[in-house]
Amino acid sequence: MNLSMKRGIQWLCAVALAVLPSAVAAQAVKAKYPDHHWYSWWMNILPDNASTYASKIDDMFDLILWITLIVFVLVEAALVYFLWKYRSKPGRKAIYYHGNNRLEIMWTAIPAMILVFLAIFSNSLWSEIRSPNRFPKDAPVIRISPRQFQWDITYPGPDGKFDTPDDINTINQLYLALNEPVQIKLLAQDVIHSFFVPEFRIKQDAVPGMQTAVWINPTKAGEYEIACAELCGLGHYRMKGYVHVIARDSLDRWKTAQAPAPVAEAAPTATTDSSKTSK
């Protein structure tokens, strides 16, 4: 009687310890976000998907989630069941058993098969996204050269070439045409940064001294954020840019509106030229 009461109190304490912080947290959430439902973290927690391969990555994620969820439930359920079933009792004796080779082979082969299947399955998507010879052909190229702590973005301009006077330069503002593939070449100026747009499900390190590339085909118009995903110094957390996915004609209009900018950009080049000729 005394012992069971003690047990009961112990259990109550344990449950209270689990419940209390959760209750406090729930209260805090309610106060801060009155319209927020507790399940909104669990349902649709992946950000909106807005590129051609985003939903494929999500499907892959879901597949792995289901497989691991089943294994997780089976393993933890077996663990809890064994703990309850084989708990020490007076008169109980453990069985004397060293193992079973058939079981060992089984639980080696089955996980191996599942994992190799996952690897093969993953790889077809990986090469679709990343293989250099499967990049969309003739897609326009945009150059992004991040530095501490901003995204320097360059469009080649009407001549289609970089480092010419008609280049369009922006900082932190990337404009893309809806439903048109585009290639982005990344080259960091100072330290490693990582180009991350959650809605596109794309992340690629921008490395100093080495060009990397990704391609995107945006499927939803709107404004998204570019985040830096690789620690790049003190301002890492605020190295934010924006992607504007707009219709083709709006993009063309934006590019024409940017046209005066290259003139200002070209001015220093002209002066250096004149200084050269004056020598």
Add this chain to the structure above:
Amino acid sequence: MSTIVLPKEIKGASHDAHGHHELSFWRKYLFSLDHKVIAIQFLFLSSFFLLVGGLLALVVRLQLGWPDHTGWFYKSMASVFSMIFSQKMITGGIILPEFYNSAFTMHATFMIFFAVMPFLMGTFANFLIPLQIGAGDMAFPRLNMASFWLAFIAGLVMLSGFFVPGGAAGGGWTSYPTLSAIPELSGVTWGQNLWLFSLLLSGISSLLGAINYITTVVNMRAPGMSWMRLPLPIWSIFITAVLLLLAVPVLGAALILLMFDRTLGTSFFIPHGLLVAGSPLTGHTGGGQVLLWQHLFWFFGHPEVYIMILPAMGLTSEILSVFSRKPIFGYKAMVLSMSGIAFLGFMVWGHHMFQSGMNPLLGTTFMISTMLIAVPSAIKTFNWLGTLWGGNLKFTTAFFFAVGFVAMFAIGGLSGIFMASTPVDIFIHDTYFIVGHIHYVLFGGSLFAIFGAIYYWFPKMFGRMMSERWGKVHFWLAFLSFNGVFFPMHILGINGMMRRIYDYTGYAHLSHLQPMNAFMSVCAFILGLSVLIFLFNMIWSIFKGPIAPVNPWHATTLEWTIANPIPHGNFAEMPRVFRGPYEYSAPNTPGDADFYPQNVPPPGFGSAERTAH
């Protein structure tokens, strides 16, 4: 009955000769050559750095829980922390970004190199190898002492980073160049140099340890202690020592090269044409490769992850078998899978670099090897379940932690599959998903195993028992709050929350995550409290715990045959081993016991030997 031939000159017995005269205080407790004293020195060193690392983790959690620096919890905790940390770290109740970067960098560094590694490969490797294989001491006692004192100095050097101008290293524990190579880019000057120097010292310490452990296990096993009769902790430590021997020199090389880049103006990791705040970098010619560091670092870094989990697996296997009163399920499979992990562990380093700009074809190769390395981990998990099945489970604190290890390691293993899949990794790489994953492996895994092992071997280390009641309190607090901190990290990661970020509230897809972060932070403080309870229990029990019997857990391995306190030289008589380490509940056990110690001769053994003579 087979006869066992005893060697004429018994290895290790020579230690008995100098085990009797009284040693001075210095030689006995500080500059001791006794592996047991060195083990306890490592125990105190790791516990201290566990506290330091934990404190830094709480700084990180405090910032992440309340990035707007408001709320009574934030304010009260920040004022407590202002008393510990200087004005340059926390000013006016605000954790500065500089300090935040140092805090997560040094948290990881202390936990990995000065807590988990010395707990496993300092404390338990030192304590268990001679005692479980039946040797008088380590093969090289002086090397062993040097290993501890190098680790101690390395720890002090690392700690001193907080007191130099510019603060401690803040480039992440991975210290990727060029951020770590050029002081102007990170703002950290001496802190990073000290970081590199300290890790070099701690690497040498690990190498000395590894050489010692390998030599001792190969050469100094007691008669009859064949490889297949070695307790699993010894197997795991032996395999880990081989990993250390092969992986640490690569880290050493990388550290030296980066040190040269920082101090001598070389450009191993600094490419040509770098701009610092828009103007060309001076003082370096360039021509180096940024990715070279990542290859070198992770060639060490991934085996390092297994260095921190394999010994924990060995310790857990021992504890599970003892308290299930059952032989370990699939001893050979356990040994083979650990060897498999060690072998494959050297072929998976590229999975840290899927998004680094490395050739995507290499991504495919590393994905396949990474998927494969999950198989031996799965085998081990199933074998642990098999060990519990049909057992007679004794619910001690050590057993709770061992079971906690299995439960949490399963989560850490499964979450790893997400990142192994290259396309899924594109999204969750460098997010909180990976932070959650690594903590399930290293805290829920390694550290739970370490806690369990301390409760289990404490009676042999100090001759006293730890409090079981406070042990259970420690377990339940730690288990619940651990999951409260680290499980939501997966959810943050799926939301796209980047790691190593000072303030996430400026991002549209992350700003709603503040309440969840606050909840995690409260849990983190409870977790910190549980570790304090553990440390108080440990220290209190060293002086006041009930006197431990010789073999409190009714275990079979050799260390439990020696009376407390164990003398210098360990075994009065060279033990002789007659059977494997997990003979629990064997039907042929003499008497009523449910365990058959390794050194007890089978009935009629003496007479058989006499007739053989």
